[in-house]
């Protein structure tokens with residue numbers, strides 16, 4: 300079964316589970332998640348397929364993980380210890 304990556308919406312606060320993105324194993328038939336199972340924040344699916352590391356989406360995802368998101372969380376002072 301494919302593993303999908305979800306990430307919390309920019310407008311949501313998120314929790315430890317979703318603020319840095321999380322993976323869910325789902326079959327193709329399953330409906331995509333709309334809410335974080337932990338905190339109920341809205342999430343959106345980020346395409347991440349093994350071997351497609353140069354796709355636009357994946358680069359975007361990596362960039363967010365590497366910089367933007369981390370900075371944002373650090374500024375809020377909530378997740379400093381995680382990084």
Ligand SMILES: [Zn+2]
Nearest residue numbers: 314317335338
């Ligand atoms: Zn959450």
